[in-house]
Amino acid sequence: MILVTGATGGIGRRVVRLLRQQEKPVKAFARLSSRYSELEHRGAEIFIGDLRREKDIQQACRGVEYIISTHGSGGDALSLDYRANIELIDQAKANGVKHFVFISVLGADRGYEDAPVFKAKRAVEKYLQASGVNYTILRPAGLASNLLTLAERFRETGLYLLIGDPKNRTSIVSTDDLAKIVVDSLTVEGAQNQTLAVGGPEILWRGDIPQIFGRIFNKEPVVINPPLFAIDGLRGALGLFDTQTQQALGTYRTLLANEFFCTKDEISNLESIFDFKLETLENFVRRYLAV
């Protein structure tokens, strides 16, 4: 049995689909409020719970042989990115789990002080590496699926909001490729006890993205490019009455202010370990939006 957390999210949903296509038994951890009927329809067992509750994690882990942690935190890095993953690793140990796949983030090891998600991911990485449980840690750059809503908006309006430096580099990864890598990590020899950067096949400037959309939808892009200090102003104002959102904006600012790309060597290493060619952002968007 394979436990998948974040099973209703961008990565998790695709992971469950792939595992079910291979007819593997899956336990999908989902909240009662989540949209899980598709997963149930595909034959996954739905475990209703909340990752903020230790007891739910302990119960979900009973009888599982593999754990895939893909959940996000929606602003509560301490409870979800940190505590829930530590409990999952403890339970993996207690239950003799054969392999644990953890979705971290590219740049987790750069020591960004003001980004709680990055700090939590790094602490979990270290805990997992020292746990004695077989693992694969994947550090993705930005996910292509996150850009689909922006692409649809672009199709209607031609507008693209780009906060910060358009010359910052990124390696947007196809979320379908990432899901395949997650699933293959359970069996591929070269992924055992590895920490791998995961990106798409090309290094893009953030400013290339509206150009790609322009090409796909045959529309001249109108790029709105506010400077980064617009976020700083918002954070300062929010800090007066909502510290959790202020902290979450710290992670968001870190993402906007820095470069998150994989080197050519990292990408060819990835393609060689998992034995397939990664798809480009343009291909991903064309596939989903049928153009």
Ligand SMILES: NC(=O)c1ccc[n+]([C@@H]2O[C@H](COP(=O)([O-])OP(=O)(O)OC[C@H]3O[C@@H](n4cnc5c(N)ncnc54)[C@H](OP(=O)(O)O)[C@@H]3O)[C@@H](O)[C@H]2O)c1
């Ligand atoms: N998005 C990116 O560009 C990116 C880049 C690098 C790394 N990552 C990492 O990749 C992972 C997945 O990202 P994603 O974009 O696929 O996330 P996502 O679409 O936002 O999905 C988050 C998932 O976590 C679940 N979740 C949140 N709080 C929960 C709770 N209290 N109890 C149980 N489940 C809970 C959500 O359930 P509901 O359906 O109930 O909301 C959802 O299934 C995250 O760890 C993220 O940090 C993302």
